[in-house]
Amino acid sequence: MTRLNEIAILGGGQLARMTIEAAMRLGSRCHILDRAGDAPAAAFTYRFTEGDPQDFETVMRFAGPLPAVTIDSEHVSARALTALEAEGRLVTPQGRVLEVEDEAQRGLDLALRVAGQRPVPRDTEGPPRPRQNQVQANQQVVGD
Numbered sequence: 001m002t003r004l005n006e007i008a009i010l011g012g013g014q015l016a017r018m019t020i021e022a023a024m025r026l027g028s029r030c031h032i033l034d035r036a037g038d039a040p041a042a043a044f045t046y047r048f049t050e051g052d053p054q055d056f057e058t059v060m061r062f063a064g065p066l067p068a069v070t071i072d073s074e075h076v077s078a079r080a081l082t083a084l085e086a087e088g089r090l091v092t093p094q095g096r097v098l099e100v101e102d103e104a105q106r107g108l109d110l111a112l113r114v115a116g117q118r119p120v121p122r123d124t125e126g127p128p129r130p131r132q133n134q135v136q137a138n139q140q141v142v143g144d
Contacts, residue, residue, distance in 0.1 A: 007068045012032040013034075019041075033063070034053065035051070055077060
């Protein structure tokens, strides 16, 4: 088994903070990339970089030299994850998983529009998006 001494985490929320705690017990150092300098994981990480985890070039510069990459949320560049994996990095979840999720989200957005509801943009704060099986159109459940 390969030992991962350093891990890139895209996003610095609560999940990243918990990941850092577990990684420290294993002797690994975590590097965080997040838009907000005051992200919950910022004070606990080995190295914090302020930047956009959804920007391909930013992610590639940040995670490129590190052997492993993971995410704190789905609001990251799936294309960058796929490229990093192609370069030989251990990436989890894989970029193609997020690409499938993006495709499913586009389908949900279409269902919301058909139902006369306005989708909430992914990169903005707002109420939680409804799950696919909660979207109602004409008194019928749309989705699963």
